[in-house]
Amino acid sequence: MTGEFVIAIVKTIVAVSTLMTLAALLTWAERKQSAVMQDRIGANRAAILGFRAIGLFHIIADAIKMMTKEDFVPPFANRFIHSLAPFLAIFPAIVAFAAIPMGDTVTLFGHTVEMRLAPMNIGFLFIFAMASVTVYAIVLGGWSSNNRFAMLGAMRAAGQMISYELALGLAVVGSVMVYGTLDLMEIARAQTGLFAGFLPNWGIIYQPLGFLLLITASIAETKRAPFDIPEAESEIIGCFLEYSGMKFGMFFMAEFVTTVVVAGLVSTLYFGGYQVPYLMADGFHLPFGLFLVTPAALVPWLQFGAFWIKVVFFCWLLLTIRWTLPRFRYDQLMHLGWKILLPLALFNVAATGAWILAAA
């Protein structure tokens, strides 16, 4: 019992610190990647002991600066809610990650350890429940700031959430139907093996439309460009404009944490999660009968690595989209959500059902 408790704590520390490190690195990646796309160099001056580490220390500088910045609550604002909102933004984003499997079970010191934080068979529901809590953060933050621009941002966030939550939920129903479970670990396990003899048996093969819908809706959910309508800096300066220092930093971080969670969800559902192509329990079964033996103890760690590589790839994809596209208008976003994504998601559900029936 104690052993499991220790394992749970260690797992939590490892997973949350990986998540937060990755989110922090994403702030750096965003700066550097946009710099590369825009023919710039990007942040590189902050040095510790003469080492610049390609600008990585700017993250530390930003963090220290934000923590020591004056903490400001606007006059006539609701102090409690104003302070609550940033916590409400970042907490559910971190917690949502608990349902995502980072690898298969491993045996450590005689204990069987499942590589995810919370073994639960309702993974989807948990993630979506948490995702919809984050919008309260923005709505409350915007409202309690007692500022017209922030208020507009909050209204936009609420409208956007309603428009996309539905499409988001329906997009994954297809996957649920295919695999017959809400448990993300089960879904990841089911994606082992090969399809048609040479393709990895990943979810994208069964749910290509679901993937497109999910990634669109989840970018909207992360509220990043082209869906950064609540923030829309050049229009309404953003819904967090009355937040200073680390409270603003927490909203900022929440965005990146959500990006990681979305990347994790997308990889799990459609790209095999922790599955490495052609890797079975005993080694790599490559096409044309090639076989490569891998020590059985190494396999779970290869899978753990593969999961994070996939996550990093999707984070990169989301950043690229963010720096390429202009922003939607409020009503165009509604149009996309209700008139395009929602019918498509419904169609996806119906088509998947028909396909399952036909296959049976």
Add this chain to the structure above:
Amino acid sequence: MGMIQSSIDALSGSVGLGKLDDLLGWARKYSIFQYPFITACCGMEYMSAACSHYDVDRFGAGLTRFSPRQADVLFVVGTITHKQAPYLLRVYQQICEPKWVVAFGACVIGGGPYENYAALQGIDKIIPVDLYIPGCPPRPEAVLDGLIKLQEKIQKAPHGRE
């Protein structure tokens, strides 16, 4: 070299306010969120300095925040007229501590060529200024030079003793 030296100082200094000062100075100088108060011609050179060729982001000053609450440095770029002056003062007051003000260009420093009824003859008449970048408008190189000087000033400020 100054940078390396200050980093070494930061790590080898005695425990206490001196070391905290250095650490805060180091963090604050490499994390400059600017509030660009851009009105006129100087904005063109500000743009040049901020964009790909000169790239102020290298110095950690790439992020602009249009909310004064989140900004650290107020860049006043371009002529401030008497009509505009109250807005500038208001933005200055809304910026959260610690804050610095950069006067960018001749008009901001002292009215520039506009010695007349409309222009404010220097923003230091209404708000305190930390750094003056002269020029009409200043070249991007001058902007970068000014930014480095501002970083030196931030490093030396008594952060821990506020």
Add this chain to the structure above:
Amino acid sequence: MSQHALDRLTDELGGALLDSCSEHGDETACIEPGHLHRAARFLRDDPELEMNMLVDVTAVDRLGRDSRFDIVYHLHSLGRGHRIRLKVQASDSGEAEIRTLTDLWKSAEWLEREVYDMFGVRFEGHPDLRRLLLYPEFEGHPLRKDYPIDKEQPRLPDLAGYPEVDYDASEDAARLLKGMQRTLSPRLNGTAGRNGKVLHGAEAGLRSPVASGTDSRGRTRNLFLDMGPSHPAMHGTIRISVELAGERIVDSDVDIGYLHRGFEKMCENRSYAQSIIFTDRLNYVSPIINNVGWSLAVEKLLGIEVPERAAALRVLMSEISRIADHLTCVAAHSMETGAFTAFLYLIEAREELYKLLERVCGGRVTLAYSRVGGVAADLPDRFEFHLARALAKTREMMADVVKLLDGNRIFQDRMVGVGAISPKDAISYGITGPFLRSTGVSYDVRKAAPYSGYEKYEFEVPVGQNGDNFDRYLVRMEEIRQSMRIIEQAIAKQPEGPIQSEDPSVNRPPKSEVYTSIEGLMHHFKRTMSGHGTAPPTSEAYGYVEGGNGELGFYLVSDGSDTAYRAHCRAPCFAPMSALSSLIEGLTIADVIPTFGTVNMIGGELDR
């Protein structure tokens, strides 16, 4: 052709036409004040004249005369190409003596407000006569000849103790805030309402902006929002106050003048040559076009022509400036719609052009390249090489941006059909340049009234169809390509010869002579010292060129000295800005940004 207009006006008005003359090719008709409206309407409606555009309204303060002010109107027929200047006299009585032309042309609304602001002349029947460029606390009218140029009226006391004032508590600050709000239109300030409705005052919302979304009777209240002057998309110099129902704009007021730096007053206190540096700072994105415009207007007063090579260099450098202008405009409005990368690409191309300009002029932004009677410097060695490289870079970056934006569905959705204006309205507002061309009206000063030898170059004038944001974007992009064509022709067939007119009234000695001989030094002093410079004969002229945003005109009145008695700038972006309020009403907040962006407001030239 213009003589024809004057003849017809003489026939129509009879005795009400006090005087008419023609100097420097400009037709002028002096009219009895009471008959101005009739004359203007006749000129507008007469099928043979069709003066459909009111280009400019300004005034001249003839201090010491009984009827102190000349109010000067410039009319233009887009279809027939002729122009006429109308003049009426007004006294300093404070009475509204002249009937407003706002019912004939929409452009008159802001133009007359500016005359009221600057001179204190009232117009009878003007719907909204209040200050345009200055603030409500300002006393007096700065362009009157008896207003001292350096008489400041600060809104804030000096530094002593002031930054410690807490805005939310101090009475002093509250008084100031009130002043900031009084700049608003009475419509939006709660004192009067459009359609008779009384709006809630901005002051009431001051303390608790969003405390309640409903009024005392529980009805939903509209939200009032001030965008600017310090707003990321307002370029620091505009305040748009909007009344919002949800995200939709039901009423708006555009407040300008935050960059009013007294350009005209400065030019009336400096010699013609010295004023060139102020023209740099009008449209600071394309300064050379302003330099050229000013030089041409002064040369018109003097009645001189510049040598062929100087004219060709003016064309060449103007077009480089125009490209920089359009690049900046497209860059800014694409950034504001969220396409940040496109912005950086275009600014990178602009950087190459700045380097190119620096090789010729020695500066990057403020250049003072064109001089009265010529240009400041000839092309340096290997200029062709650097030019070719800069143009190649511009083409490369534009190709990237076209890929990023043109076919981009999100960008199209944001731009197509948004902020559209009909050609008729555009003309009535006095809009020119890319904005007018996007509606399908092909008017370009370079074609309609060629100057500096533009008739010798082959180029197209791109026009749009719908007059919306997307068309304005496309027109600007195409104009960049056409400008590159002109540049290539100009560099290919550059004529040899001097770059400075030999005319004794303007020519400057070469620097080598200035530094080595006493005659050269004296000659130089005679050109540049106040009271000794170029002095055109007593007369007036309106010189105009195609600026980055449209027709850039300088109306100069000379009293025979080396300083302009009256210098007025007809700013190209003034007209579209006056139309902005009508463009954005009914749209959403998000639409304000690209619409305002494609207007390409440049604070320096708008507020002067």
